[in-house]
Amino acid sequence: MKDNAAKVKDRTIHIIQGEFRVSDTPGDMLSTVLGSCVATCIYDPVRMVGGMNHYLLPTGVPTDVNLKYGAHAMELLLNELYKKGAVRERLEAKVFGGARMLKGLPNIGGANAEFAQWFLKTENIRCVLTSVGGTRARKIRFWPCTGKAQQMTLDEVNTDPAAMASKADTHEVELF
Numbered sequence: 001m002k003d004n005a006a007k008v009k010d011r012t013i014h015i016i017q018g019e020f021r022v023s024d025t026p027g028d029m030l031s032t033v034l035g036s037c038v039a040t041c042i043y044d045p046v047r048m049v050g051g052m053n054h055y056l057l058p059t060g061v062p063t064d065v066n067l068k069y070g071a072h073a074m075e076l077l078l079n080e081l082y083k084k085g086a087v088r089e090r091l092e093a094k095v096f097g098g099a100r101m102l103k104g105l106p107n108i109g110g111a112n113a114e115f116a117q118w119f120l121k122t123e124n125i126r127c128v129l130t131s132v133g134g135t136r137a138r139k140i141r142f143w144p145c146t147g148k149a150q151q152m153t154l155d156e157v158n159t160d161p162a163a164m165a166s167k168a169d170t171h172e173v174e175l176f
Contacts, residue, residue, distance in 0.1 A: 015039070015054045018068040022051030022080040023144040030142045033154075034097035036109035038070065038116050038132070039140050041094040042077060042125065043147035044086035050144030053077045057108065058115030070115045078123070091125045094149050096140045098132035109133070 013021050015032040023030070030052040032039050043050035053073040081091070098113030113132035120127045129149070131138070137154040 015052050017054055017056055018073075020051060020053035020073055020077045020080070022049065022077065022084060024049035024084055026145050028144055030144060031140065033137060033139050035099055035101040035137045036097070036112060038095060038097040038109075038112040039142075040074065040077065040116050040120070041096070041140070041142040041144075041147075041149055042081060042086075043092050043094075043144060044081065044090045045092065045147055046090050047085045047087070048145045049081060049084045049086050050142065050147060051077050051081055052140075052142050052144070055112065058111050070112060070119065074116075074119050074123075088123070088125065092147060093120050093125050093127045094129040094131075094142070094147075095120070095127060096131050096138055096149075096151060099134050099136055099138070101135070101137070 010027040010029065011025070012029050012031055013023070015021055015030055017037060021030055024047070030041070032052065032054045034054070037054055037056050039052050039054045041050065041052045053076070055070040055073040056068040058070045095113065095116045098109040100107050100109050110133065113130070117127060117130065131151055134153075139152045139154060141150045142148070
């Protein structure tokens with residue numbers, strides 16, 4: 001007799017800038033690519049629910065409610081986790097990104113990473129892993145039901161604006 005148990009189908013959910021997702025579905029994997037942006041992955045190991053956000057800037061104009069800002073992205077992620085039964089005292093966070101992608105410009109990535117860590121501390125959410133800073137982009141994969149995360153750093157590119165301008169003049173493009 002055949003086993004009629006439903007097979008869990010693995011599903012990749014891509015998170016782009018300014019988005020967040022929460023899941024308690026086994027087999028779901030959240031994925032994003034980061035440069036100076038930050039992704040915070042938060043997980044409740046008892047409820048087996050987790051989520052990821054991807055924000056561009058730490059804060060914005062108070063009247064500008066937009067997911068591109070960390071403050072709003074973090075609040076929405078937490079609220080959705082709570083709706084699915086997560087409990088603040090059990091939450092574990094992992095923070096990724098915040099690279100300095102362009103030399104000679106303000107360190108937006110550093111500010112993003114500092115904000116995520118400050119927010120988690122202020123909200124009494126335990127941060128169990130950080131991989132922030134540097135000059136390389138990262139590809140992040142996060143399994144919200146298990147809390148497992150993987151990171152792949154992408155090849156370093158020359159981010160000197162003068163070098164980038166000279167390459168643009170010769171129609172060379174470096175993709176990572």
